[in-house]
Amino acid sequence: MREVAVVGVGMTEFGELWEKSLRDLIVESSLKAMDNAKVDAVDGIYVGAMSSGLFANQEHLASLTADYLGMVGVPATRCESACISGSLAFKTAFLDVASGYSDIVLVTGVEKMTDVSGDKAVAGLSTAADDEFESYNGITFPGLYAMIANAHMEKYGTTRRQLSLVAVKNHENALKNPLAQYRMKVTPEAVEGSVMVADPLHILDCSPITDGAASVIIAPVELAKEKFKDHRIVKVAGIGHATGTIALHSREDLTYLDVVAKAGERAYKMAAVTPKDIQFAEVHDCFTIAEICELEALGFCEKGEGGKMTEKGETKPDGRIPVNVSGGLKAKGHPVGATGVSQIIELVEHIRGEAGERQLKNANIGLAQNLGGSGGSSIVTILKGLGTGE
Amino acid sequence: MREVAVVGVGMTEFGELWEKSLRDLIVESSLKAMDNAKVDAVDGIYVGAMSSGLFANQEHLASLTADYLGMVGVPATRCESACISGSLAFKTAFLDVASGYSDIVLVTGVEKMTDVSGDKAVAGLSTAADDEFESYNGITFPGLYAMIANAHMEKYGTTRRQLSLVAVKNHENALKNPLAQYRMKVTPEAVEGSVMVADPLHILDCSPITDGAASVIIAPVELAKEKFKDHRIVKVAGIGHATGTIALHSREDLTYLDVVAKAGERAYKMAAVTPKDIQFAEVHDCFTIAEICELEALGFCEKGEGGKMTEKGETKPDGRIPVNVSGGLKAKGHPVGATGVSQIIELVEHIRGEAGERQLKNANIGLAQNLGGSGGSSIVTILKGLGTGE
Numbered sequence: 051m052r053e054v055a056v057v058g059v060g061m062t063e064f065g066e067l068w069e070k071s072l073r074d075l076i077v078e079s080s081l082k083a084m085d086n087a088k089v090d091a092v093d094g095i096y097v098g099a100m101s102s103g104l105f106a107n108q109e110h111l112a113s114l115t116a117d118y119l120g121m122v123g124v125p126a127t128r129c130e131s132a133c134i135s136g137s138l139a140f141k142t143a144f145l146d147v148a149s150g151y152s153d154i155v156l157v158t159g160v161e162k163m164t165d166v167s168g169d170k171a172v173a174g175l176s177t178a179a180d181d182e183f184e185s186y187n188g189i190t191f192p193g194l195y196a197m198i199a200n201a202h203m204e205k206y207g208t209t210r211r212q213l214s215l216v217a218v219k220n221h222e223n224a225l226k227n228p229l230a231q232y233r234m235k236v237t238p239e240a241v242e243g244s245v246m247v248a249d250p251l252h253i254l255d256c257s258p259i260t261d262g263a264a265s266v267i268i269a270p271v272e273l274a275k276e277k278f279k280d281h282r283i284v285k286v287a288g289i290g291h292a293t294g295t296i297a298l299h300s301r302e303d304l305t306y307l308d309v310v311a312k313a314g315e316r317a318y319k320m321a322a323v324t325p326k327d328i329q330f331a332e333v334h335d336c337f338t339i340a341e342i343c344e345l346e347a348l349g350f351c352e353k354g355e356g357g358k359m360t361e362k363g364e365t366k367p368d369g370r371i372p373v374n375v376s377g378g379l380k381a382k383g384h385p386v387g388a389t390g391v392s393q394i395i396e397l398v399e400h401i402r403g404e405a406g407e408r409q410l411k412n413a414n415i416g417l418a419q420n421l422g423g424s425g426g427s428s429i430v431t432i433l434k435g436l437g438t439g440e
Numbered sequence: 441m442r443e444v445a446v447v448g449v450g451m452t453e454f455g456e457l458w459e460k461s462l463r464d465l466i467v468e469s470s471l472k473a474m475d476n477a478k479v480d481a482v483d484g485i486y487v488g489a490m491s492s493g494l495f496a497n498q499e500h501l502a503s504l505t506a507d508y509l510g511m512v513g514v515p516a517t518r519c520e521s522a523c524i525s526g527s528l529a530f531k532t533a534f535l536d537v538a539s540g541y542s543d544i545v546l547v548t549g550v551e552k553m554t555d556v557s558g559d560k561a562v563a564g565l566s567t568a569a570d571d572e573f574e575s576y577n578g579i580t581f582p583g584l585y586a587m588i589a590n591a592h593m594e595k596y597g598t599t600r601r602q603l604s605l606v607a608v609k610n611h612e613n614a615l616k617n618p619l620a621q622y623r624m625k626v627t628p629e630a631v632e633g634s635v636m637v638a639d640p641l642h643i644l645d646c647s648p649i650t651d652g653a654a655s656v657i658i659a660p661v662e663l664a665k666e667k668f669k670d671h672r673i674v675k676v677a678g679i680g681h682a683t684g685t686i687a688l689h690s691r692e693d694l695t696y697l698d699v700v701a702k703a704g705e706r707a708y709k710m711a712a713v714t715p716k717d718i719q720f721a722e723v724h725d726c727f728t729i730a731e732i733c734e735l736e737a738l739g740f741c742e743k744g745e746g747g748k749m750t751e752k753g754e755t756k757p758d759g760r761i762p763v764n765v766s767g768g769l770k771a772k773g774h775p776v777g778a779t780g781v782s783q784i785i786e787l788v789e790h791i792r793g794e795a796g797e798r799q800l801k802n803a804n805i806g807l808a809q810n811l812g813g814s815g816g817s818s819i820v821t822i823l824k825g826l827g828t829g830e
Contacts, residue, residue: 141517149441180504
């Protein structure tokens with residue numbers, strides 16, 4: 051397998067973008083990434099989107115992308131695995147380039163979610179759960195994650211305040227992210243006083259409904275060294291991909307995201323690193339409890355210690371391992387198919403030293419973790435900057 | 441890139457399978473392919489489905505597949521590109537194995553279409569067209585292909601009878617396919633006397649709404665030689681993938697499927713063959729006119745000669761190049777995501793010499809061509825049997 055690098059990044063603002071259509075978002079972010087890489091053509095296109103059929107009445111999205119980018123003819127593939135659709139498109143594109151089939155490939159994650167009513171958006175998202183046993187019986191994702199939160203609180207003594215502190219940190223981080231949907235400071239009291247969605251989760255524990263797109267350009271490392279010299283080269287050091295049971299009730303332990311642990315182990319092994327080597331991370335905080343469970347499953351702390359680790363400030367930008375410096379899904383927004391790609395962009399910008407106000411001091415090796423449904427799938431991607439003995 | 445072989449095949453019956461759910465179909469066909477290959481585990485899973493969200497209220501289909509096959513943990517990816525979703529899953533899986541990332545991979549194409557009403561099925565299918573410019577204005581696929589047919593008849597003198605002869609041949613072929621949806625003989629008069637859908641296309645010019653799944657197991661050729669000795673080894677000699685404009689009105693010549701020509705050229709180049717080397721083919725006859733256009737775009741005849749080639753009987757099982765011996769989409773049925781994989785199965789069975797009553801005499805090299813929408817995407821796959829000097 052050839053080594054692969056990310057050589058271009060670009061994304062739209064995340065938010066309620068009523069003046070932009072699905073195809074507008076795709077084109078805007080794709081062209082930004084192509085401009086960033088300074089390429090005007092690609093060999094392949096991968097699109098990550100969860101449910102453009104239900105949210106925007108449009109499947110066949112990869113062809114639409116090639117067409118509206120003025121690149122009719124170029125092979126284009128859409129990948130879907132609920133909320134990891136973006137990182138799945140990235141992984142699939144990675145294999146395309148690693149195999150030697152393609153050289154320069156565009157990956158665009160997108161979701162246009164606010165063109166449908168709120169109940170239709172929730173119904174669309176529910177197709178990531180088990181339709182016959184979960185959605186059919188009326189449960190939606192806040193309810194599923196509330197069960198995870200209750201189990202975690204009971205088993206490990208995780209507190210309501212610790213959940214709040216995830217939201218507080220990620221909203222604080224988003225203040226420095228000009229593309230984030232909710233650039234506003236929140237207090238623990240504000241989280242706990244906001245509308246209850248599914249006990250113990252309040253609305254400020256939940257990531258929002260968002261429109262947006264995020265794109266990267268990838269190429270073989272050897273080609274990157276030769277042709278993409280404007281930015282530091284960022285190598286894909288490891289990608290781990292795993293599935294979990296699609297239904298929450300099939301799991302032995304609701305509190306442990308085994309799917310994240312498996313994807314993490316595979317990524318660490320491929321990158322030949324351990325959790326201690328990771329300098330910063332973007333994790334899938336679709337709900338505050340998810341970030342806590344993921345810190346544990348990724349090996350950043352012991353099982354049951356995610357809440358305490360958060361309370362100690364270890365995941366703040368100046369902490370032991372900064373997590374979701376971008377604002378995370380919670381405050382940056384969660385346009386489902388775009389999220390995984392936007393996580394990778396955040397890593398690349400820090401590793402390049404181009405993250406502006408958010409720039410971390412030690413950022414040579416970062417990890418992005420994306421989660422599908424209540425834990426039906428996960429991808430963990432580890433990126434490393436070249437030029438530090440690599 | 442490593443060479444890749446198909447080492448196992450299996451599919452469900454195609455039809456209105458009201459007693460089988462989406463997951464039942466996936467499991468049945470996947471286990472058949474695993475039994476055929478004699479494997480009880482795989483390294484990766486690829487699922488092709490066009491719109492399980494709109495047809496069955498279920499996205500996150502790849503995780504569902506891993507889960508219901510008892511293979512939780514295995515990386516699983518869903519691919520979508522309208523009606524080529526099945527062959528796209530196959531191509532993407534091919535790159536996974538070719539890259540060296542995975543060894544033994546399952547590919548399952550599926551669509552469960554009859555759980556929704558007829559108008560919802562048509563609306564779901566319409567998401568393969570350009571939503572903003574085509575579907576929104578009320579046109580559906582029979583209308584789009586009717587425009588192609590009218591243009592072809594006007595430009596080349598293709599006759600109504602020639603269209604009928606495509607349906608007559610494919611229904612005749614399906615009589616020998618125990619898994620086909622419509623195993624019935626039709627006459628040209630029956631086609632022309634059937635209900636008009638969109639002039640000049642009658643209902644017997646159209647492929648049906650179908651439930652079904654089709655699966656293959658792939659592995660590196662080297663591993664196949666060592667471990668999969670029960671059947672003749674069938675190598676993936678070439679895969680070509682291309683996009684076209686998603687909207688029909690964007691094309692300069694309605695009669696020419698440029699997307700098929702491009703995908704074909706790429707596949708021929710990779711396999712180092714020409715159209716004359718192809719001994720038999722499965723092509724995407726979603727409407728009778730489509731088969732005629734595809735014969736031309738694949739180089740089996742000159743532009744405009746597809747109707748005449750059909751009339752001369754050259755595409756019959758005993759003709760110069762047998763086309764759609766399986767019955768094609770027309771008579772075998774068209775469960776959208778399953779179609780591309782079922783085409784590959786048909787090639788494998790003939791090349792292995794295991795096609796039963798349908799077995800062709802000369803079947804060492806075959807071609808499968810899958811088409812998305814009205815020509816927004818296409819994949820052409822060429823398979824070759826080993827053991828003939830390979």
